[in-house]
Amino acid sequence: MKSYTVADFLTRGGHRAEEVLFLTPSKEAATRVRTELFERLRQDERYAASGSPVRSVHSWAFAVYRAIRQQQNRPLPRLITGAEHDALIQQMLQGQRIDGNRYWPEEMVPALPMVGFARQLRDVVLRATERGIGPAELCELGEAHGRPMWVGAGRFMEEFAQIQRLSGSENLNASELLHAAVAAVDAPGEGRDFLLRMKQGLRLIVVDDAHNLDPAAAQFVENFFTPGTRTLIAGDPDQCVFHFRGADEAFLSRHAADEEHRVVLSASHRLGPAAVGAVTAMTAGLPAVSTRVPLRAAAPDNPGELELYRAPSVTAQGLYVADVIRRAHVAHHLEWDRIAVIVRGTGQIAPLRRVLLSHGVPVTVDPTSTVLAEQPLVRTLLLAAEASMRELSVAEVDSLLASSIGEADPMTRRRVERAIARALAKQHATGSADLPRREEDGLPFGVAECLAALVNRQASPEQERQWTAAFGPRELGMLESVHRVLDAGRQAYAQGRSVEMVLWEIWEKTKLSASLQTQALRGGTAGSQADQDLDAVMSLFDMAGDFVERNPSASLGTFLSTVRAQELPTGGRDRRGVRPGAVEILPAHAAAGREWDLVCVVGVQEDSWPAGPTVGGLFGQQELVDLIDRGISPDTYVSRHVAALHEERRLFLLALSRARQRTVVTAVDSPTGEGYEPSRFVAELAQTAAVMVTGKPSGEGKDEHPAESALPRVLALEPVLAEMRHAVRNPHLPYPDRQVAAQNLAQMGANEVYGALPHQWLGALPPSTADLILDRHGELRLSPSGLEALANCPFQVFMNQHQGVGESTPQMRIGIAVHAVAEAIIAGLGEDDAVAAIHAVLPDLVEAPSEAALEEAADRWEAAVRELHRWITKTKDELEHADPPGRLLSEHWLTGEVGQTEEGTLVRISGRADLIAIAGNGEATVYDFKTGNHTLTKDQAAESPQLASYQFALALQGHQPAGAALVYPAVPVKSGPSLRRQNASTAEEREAFAQWLLDLAPAVSGPVFRATPGKHCERCDLTSICPAQPEGKAVV
Structure with missing residues (x-):
């Protein structure tokens, strides 16, 4: 509706894009609206524009503030990310811990280097900055109300600002940027002149999702309002879910109070009657708002569905979600990127991602939900860059070999270790003087240390020749690949090249670019992972470029420390012209302002959704906000449970209203088993007449409906194959069922589906050999120390002898x-x-x-x-x-x-x-x-x-x-x-x-080794694969 209004204003009115200002609360929302607006404008071949009118509030504030500073011939500002701000705060606190305490309470000094302390300090600084409270004012409030942590935070803000000024550049976080921009346009001279010119050139201002603006953003936006300029403020107070970031719906409510200029859009063009009924019923639990209007479906015949599934276990929940998504794609031809999975928190993303990928569902994860340094490929590149400056430890070498650079699987690694172990044994037996020794105790190197010496180029040519003499082509290729990458980084670093070039040399020698691009373009589960890896690498190079631009003389070590110190998720620059063809898993807050055809809201459990109220922590952030915004003394007890519950309800309503066609809500109902209880919101949702409730909680209906307790069937190739193969070999099934299963398997085999034909079934063919296991002389050798174990269980003895090199106790x-x-x-x-x-x-x-x-x-x-x-x-x-x-x-x-x-x-x-x-x-x-x-x-x-x-x-x-x-x-x-x-x-x-x-x-x-149960089974490590044990009977 909003993008249509803007497109109509530009095309029919003949206005230029520069005459329109379309503001959104975030850059992600700006990107989505910009794409939608482009799609509408491209239909009119007569219209042309030199730029887009859609920007985020912070982007517009930065452009305004930068232009004013440029006119004043002052240093240009730089907007730092939340992760950078967090890392800078941690570095300062670490320094204060080392240099000595100056203004923190003594009992807080041991907590200074802790991440949680830095996070809470950053939060109170942001809340104060959003409300225009500077260091001096915060110190005064702390002293007036007996809050020494506020005094410490105020002095920290002052010291932080001093350090930033000494750096010669003006680094601003998001809150500081908005206040700086407001101060700049209010200042006499260039600021007011610039604001006047901007206001004179605007004909339309659109503020989208105004309920998510914080007070500073609202104040900045209102500076551009002027009589004669058409202004459209859109929002819904019931969808304000960013209070924890300082969002306040007061700006929207204040302007919406004027009924003469208020336009009510009660008809939902997205939701069907079922979803509208559920949302309306659950909205009744929110406080009354004068601007709220009853919601109705624009199209009463919209076939939108709302389904609630109660799973007996976490595993069943994941499989059910995978089946819903697979069936929507296969049976209803729904594209992957029109499906989303919404969870309450980022901790639920990884397990769901594994389940979906294992069933052939391509997945993409919201970039603001992951930390860059924790991405596997980025972690590998950082480790390779680290090797340019120093020798890697044994653990780091092990990580590098197992990464996408070394590609060493466990079998390859075991062959490498055995080869080196034999070489060392030979050196010991011959009394070789070329044995390397550890510096700390003079003891000879072990196998792992020799391997690390090979990777670090510490081994002499003779040692390298001896240790790799028994390497096969696969092992030599692994070592050469690692050497190629590390040598490129070492050479670039030795030549004094920039951080970007060192990383580029390393990345180029990995030879992963072409293969990842091919996989990403091919799509599927491997393609979604490759797409995520490439995005992570691009973000790393973006960060390296920005780092070099800001700090031309900084070292590679400083850059690596900076990347690893950023422990907050940060979204990178999105250069893709199209969305990835994958299902997106994202936390509920990231779903604001977005929509899909199918949405699965997963894991709606009590104690996680709704989550408990956010307390003020060490710094009393909530008490500070109440004091500034409402004049409530910090000593006054304020119950936050009701407000927190309302916030969680709004967040659940937001997730519930994202689907155009179908919404599936799932929760695990296993209070006596796994200890999971569905949320109170689920109970309310189940009482809605339009909601279809499926599934049985754990422990119910097992006798009457045994299938309800079983794991859901997933419409994916592997489960279907397994079920049909089981049917063919199950003598208790009716013959027609077995015959149909055999016909289906034959048809799938004819279409080259691996695993459909009997000769591809593990355990279904006769043994590959019936030869006896003898020594090289054709004899059987018995060891005195192994006779008792052999008499107890031949299977255990055989497995222990052939399971490879075990860890010594x-x-x-x-x-x-x-x-x-x-x-x-x-x-x-x-x-x-x-x-x-x-x-x-x-x-x-x-x-x-x-x-x-x-x-x-x-x-x-x-x-x-x-x-x-x-x-x-x-x-x-x-x-x-x-x-x-x-x-x-x-x-x-x-x-x-x-x-x-x-x-x-x-x-x-x-x-x-x-x-x-x-x-x-x-x-x-x-x-x-x-x-x-x-x-x-x-x-x-x-x-x-x-x-x-x-x-x-x-x-x-x-x-x-x-x-x-x-x-x-x-x-x-x-x-x-x-x-x-x-x-x-x-x-x-x-x-x-x-x-x-x-x-x-x-x-x-x-060739047959019998598993014999007995008392020895109590100490056996093979029960999971033993055919005589219940755990191992299912293993072929």
């Missing part, structure tokens, strides 16, 4: 260290030296939460090593002084042939014994060191397969087994470490044990 690392110390003790290491050795390495082995815990662990293991040393020394002395004397063998390899399986495969027992005591008469006893805190019982030790296998292997090597024992140095008794012994085995027992090994051998050779 503190207990595993301590075990390795204790075994190494024990071997050294047997070789002659003294007791004090053994204790010193374990003491030196223990801090790197355990994960102690405190120094006290580390000292406790050190005391425990030092005592354990002393007990172990005494026991080994005693055992050694007894053997050496016996007649005839005996000897000790350390880390001795025991191996021997057990026999052959029924298939003729040779089975061999093979393992390393920690300690073997061989007496002079040939009797041998095997000892195995255990570093755990829990011992086996005597009966368990007597039946231990591990100890029995050691005795069996001793006999195969010609020794006479005299028994075996488990040694627990961490569980001491009076006589030394705890021992759990197994008696010497007889020939008959060894023969029976050999047969048991032959019967067990097929369990390790496969």
